[in-house]
Structure formats: C-alpha cells, structure tokens
Amino acid sequence: MPRHFHEELDQVKEKLLKQGSLVETMVERAVASLVDRDSRLAEEVIASDQKVDTLDIEIDEDCLRLLALQQPAAKDLRFITTAMKITTDLERMADQAVNICQRAIDLNEEPQLKPYIDIPIMSQLAQKMLRDSLDAFVRRDAELARQVIPADNKVDALKNQVFRELLTFMMEDPRTIPRAIRLILVSRHLERIADHATNIAEMVVFLVEGKDIRHAPYDKETGRPPGPSNGR
Amino acid sequence: MADGIIVKQLNAWFGSLHVLRGIDLTIAPEAVTAIIGPSGCGKSTFIRCLNRMHEVVLGARAQGQILLNGEDLYGPGVDPVQVRRRIGMVFQKPNPFPTMSVFDNVAAGLRLDGVRNFALLDEAVERALHQAALWDEVRDQLDKSGASLSGGQQQRLCIARALAVRPEVLLMDEPCSALDPIATAEIEELMVELKKDLTIVIVTHNMQQAARVSETTGFFLLGELVECDKTSRIFTNPHDRRTEDYITGRFG
Numbered sequence: 428m429p430r431h432f433h434e435e436l437d438q439v440k441e442k443l444l445k446q447g448s449l450v451e452t453m454v455e456r457a458v459a460s461l462v463d464r465d466s467r468l469a470e471e472v473i474a475s476d477q478k479v480d481t482l483d484i485e486i487d488e489d490c491l492r493l494l495a496l497q498q499p500a501a502k503d504l505r506f507i508t509t510a511m512k513i514t515t516d517l518e519r520m521a522d523q524a525v526n527i528c529q530r531a532i533d534l535n536e537e538p539q540l541k542p543y544i545d546i547p548i549m550s551q552l553a554q555k556m557l558r559d560s561l562d563a564f565v566r567r568d569a570e571l572a573r574q575v576i577p578a579d580n581k582v583d584a585l586k587n588q589v590f591r592e593l594l595t596f597m598m599e600d601p602r603t604i605p606r607a608i609r610l611i612l613v614s615r616h617l618e619r620i621a622d623h624a625t626n627i628a629e630m631v632v633f634l635v636e637g638k639d640i641r642h643a644p645y646d647k648e649t650g651r652p653p654g655p656s657n658g659r
Numbered sequence: 660m661a662d663g664i665i666v667k668q669l670n671a672w673f674g675s676l677h678v679l680r681g682i683d684l685t686i687a688p689e690a691v692t693a694i695i696g697p698s699g700c701g702k703s704t705f706i707r708c709l710n711r712m713h714e715v716v717l718g719a720r721a722q723g724q725i726l727l728n729g730e731d732l733y734g735p736g737v738d739p740v741q742v743r744r745r746i747g748m749v750f751q752k753p754n755p756f757p758t759m760s761v762f763d764n765v766a767a768g769l770r771l772d773g774v775r776n777f778a779l780l781d782e783a784v785e786r787a788l789h790q791a792a793l794w795d796e797v798r799d800q801l802d803k804s805g806a807s808l809s810g811g812q813q814q815r816l817c818i819a820r821a822l823a824v825r826p827e828v829l830l831m832d833e834p835c836s837a838l839d840p841i842a843t844a845e846i847e848e849l850m851v852e853l854k855k856d857l858t859i860v861i862v863t864h865n866m867q868q869a870a871r872v873s874e875t876t877g878f879f880l881l882g883e884l885v886e887c888d889k890t891s892r893i894f895t896n897p898h899d900r901r902t903e904d905y906i907t908g909r910f911g
Contacts, residue, residue: 430844431848431851492891492895495891495894496890497871498870498871
C-alpha cells in the first residue's frame with residue numbers, strides 16, 4: 428500500500444539529486460575558471476554555493492522530521508540516515524569547489540605558470556566519481572558504488588604527481604612559489620572532492636546492502652574486502 | 660467547508676471529581692488534531708465533551724464554551740442531538756449495529772433523520788462508503804450483516820456510518836486500538852484523505868500514531884492541557900519538560 432510517507436521520501440531523494448547536480452556543475456565550472464582564466468566565472472560559482480547550503484539545511488530538517496514522525500524501518504531508515512550524511516558530503520564538496528575558485532582568482536592575476544594538464548584530469552576523474560556515486564544512489568546499484576572507490580587511488584596519485592612537479596619549479600625559481608603553492612592547493616581541493624565522492628559511494632553500499640564498508644581495509648583494486656573471494 | 664473548534668475554559672466533573680481543568684484549545688479545520696497523554700489524563704473525557712456525550716453519564720457535568728463556527732455548543736437552547744449530527748464519532752471497538760446489513764448501518768443516521776427516499780439513501784450510502792475507502796470491498800455485499808466484515812472493515816463501516824450524515828467534525832477515540840497493523844495503516848491513510856474536507860480530532864495512547872497522522876498535538880496530563888503545538892515541534896523540541904518526559908518514555 429503506497430503511503431504518504433513514501434512520497435515524502437521521494438521528495439528528499441529529489442532534493443539530494445538536485446543538490447548533487449548543482450555540485451557537479453560547480454566543480455566543473457570551478458576548474459574551468461582556472462583553465463580558461465575566467466575570474467568572473469569563479470565569482471559566479473562562489474555565489475552559487477549558497478543554494479547548496481540551503482538544500483543541506485532543508486534536507487537535514489526533512490530527515491529529522493521524518494525520523495521523529497514516521498518511525499521508519501529497514502531500507503527507509505537507512506535511506507534517511509544516509510541522506511543526512513550524503514548531503515553533508517555534497518555541501519563540503521561545494522565548499523571545496525569554492526576554494527578552487529578562490530585559488531583561481533588569485534592565479535588568474537599572474538601569468539600562467541605552466542600548461543594545466545594533471546589538474547583537469549583530476550577534475551574529470553572527481554566529477555565522474557561524483558556522477559557515478561549519485562547514479563548508484565538513484566539506481567540503488569551497489570556494484571557501481573563499489574567501482575567508485577578504487578578510482579580514488581588515481582586521484583591521489585595525480586595529487587602526488589602535481590606536488591612533485593611543482594616542487595621542482597619552486598626549487599628552481601622562488602618567484603614561482605606563490606603560484607605553485609596555489610596550484611598544489613587546487614590539487615588538494617580536488618583530492619578532497621574525490622574523497623567525499625568515495626564517502627557517498629560507501630553510503631550507497633550501506634543503503635543497498637545494509638553493510639557498512641567505511642574505514643575497513645579493502646582491496647583497492649576491487650573495492651571489496653581483501654582475501655579470497657567467496658565464490659560470488 | 661469544515662469549521663474549526665475553539666474550546667474556552669472547559670471544565671468537567673464526574674460527580675465531585677474534577678477531571679478537566681480550564682482547557683483552552685483551538686482545533687484547526689481541515690486538519691487532524693491528536694490528543695495524547697497517559698491513562699486517566701482526561702483525553703477521552705475531553706473529546707466526549709466536544710460532542711456533548713460526556714453529560715450523558717449519570718452525575719457527569721461540563722462547563723465552559725465550545726465554539727463551532729462561532730456558535731457555542733453549550734449555549735442555552737442548543738440541542739445535543741443536533742450537535743452530534745454535526746460532530747460525528749468513531750469508537751475504540753468497532754461497533755456496527757449487529758442486526759443490520761452494511762447498507763442499513765450506513766443509512767441508519769439518515770433514516771433517523773427522517774430520510775425515506777431510496778434514491779437519496781442509495782446515493783448517500785455509496786458516497787459514504789467511498790469516503791471510508793470501503794466501497795470496493797463491500798459493493799456486492801451491501802445486504803450482508805455488518806458484523807460479517809473483518810475488524811478493519813467494520814471500523815471503516817463505522818466511519819462511513821458517521822460520514823453519511825455529513826458532519827463537519829469527526830471525533831475518533833482510539834480508533835485503531837483493536838486493529839492489526841495493516842488495518843491501522845489503512846485507517847491512517849484514510850485520515851489523510853478525510854482531513855481535506857473535515858476537521859478530525861483523534862485521541863490515541865499510541866504516540867507514534869499521533870506523530871504519523873496529525874498536524875497538531877495536544878498533551879494532556881492529570882486533567883490539564885500541558886502543551887499544544889505543531890506535531891513536528893512536539894516530537895522534535897517540545898517546550899514543556901513534562902511533554903518531553905512523556906514523549907521520550909521517561910515516565911509512563
């Protein structure tokens with residue numbers, strides 16, 4: 428029997444997806460404001476953060492109210508608790524996108540230090556991780572969610588590569604230091620965005636399977652616990 | 660269009676026992692107001708005052724104002740029987756008239772009012788059974804005994820019976836206490852529909868039910884109205900410590 432309550436759950440899901448879509452756009456445009464040296468675009472992205480914050484508050488309020496008034500159980504309960512966590516991760520991702528914009532505005536004041544190669548790649552990877560974790564959430568697809576987790580390693584590896592490369596610039600010429608440091612920070616913001624996407628993916632696994640895979644050691648290739656597979 | 664009820668300084672006694680003390684409460688129209696509280700707090704007495712059933716008990720007495728659309732139901736010259744036509748009631752144990760058919764049960768109130776025209780009765784019964792979400796289940800069995808239905812169906816039959824006379828207000832005194840969870844859920848979903856056209860007051864000892872179905876919740880304790888507020892507020896951040904203790908189960 429469809430219940431009024433389940434319609435309200437759908438509304439929370441819609442708000443989360445709307446928030447996710449806003450964040451995806453913010454990340455894409457934040458890196459574009461750096462690569463295209465467009466500080467006006469950066470300012471626009473910073474201004475749009477407020478919408479994500481508002482949704483964060485709304486979603487938390489909706490979830491609290493649903494918990495208090497409807498005594499949800501099983502999947503409905505897991506949905507509400509994961510929704511509250513996912514909105515937090517999305518809000519933090521938006522803040523990181525804002526941070527990228529602030530770095531971009533500063534970097535755009537000076538000549539470009541070097542062609543941006545790795546940072547756009549990191550951005551593409553992080554955006555795909557976010558898209559996939561949100562798709563997994565909508566389709567309740569734990570397999571897709573698990574695939575997001577190993578992708579985090581590639582982003583981490585690129586962050587280290589950016590660091591090493593910019594280190595050589597700084598050691599050769601101290602005048603590059605301000606720009607180099609800002610670029611290192613951008614790579615760090617992107618790495619954090621990828622981490623938050625991983626959190627969302629872990630939440631999706633919990634929602635679908637009821638299994639909490641956070642903080643547990645897992646095989647970074649497969650996204651599953653290490654050891655011999657049990658014939659699945 | 661349903662009207663709300665304004666209760667002003669309602670006091671009630673059983674003999675010398677003062678069971679309701681100075682109740683002030685506004686019941687919003689086209690919404691569900693839930694009345695909760697521990698056993699003996701006066702919640703059933705309260706709603707039985709709303710439709711002037713309290714005074715039917717020997718030695719029972721009520722005093723105060725109960726305004727329905729501005730008219731005081733306890734005013735001089737007000738006919739209590741007419742009050743109960745505008746304010747219907749459903750009770751804890753489903754009580755269809757055992758010797759009557761489904762049709763006759765629903766038509767009972769109208770026939771008491773003197774309605775004889777079969778077409779009118781037919782239309783009113785069908786409408787009421789639709790409103791009570793029972794029509795599909797009984798449409799081919801209208802002449803079967805009311806008592807032959809399941810518990811949940813019997814309760815919906817009683818709701819249809821109450822709705823047939825087109826009341827403005829529906830009082831429900833623990834309507835789901837005798838029902839299983841699925842029948843309870845059906846009644847609760849029904850309330851979501853009914854409140855679009857009716858004012859509903861439900862007394863329940865099941866706090867979670869009050870949380871699920873109502874817009875406003877009033878908490879009674881020892882004959883007093885301790886707190887009355889939006890249900891979302893009562894269950895997330897009540898003002899009064901006593902309300903919080905009751906909601907969280909810190910006292911019975």
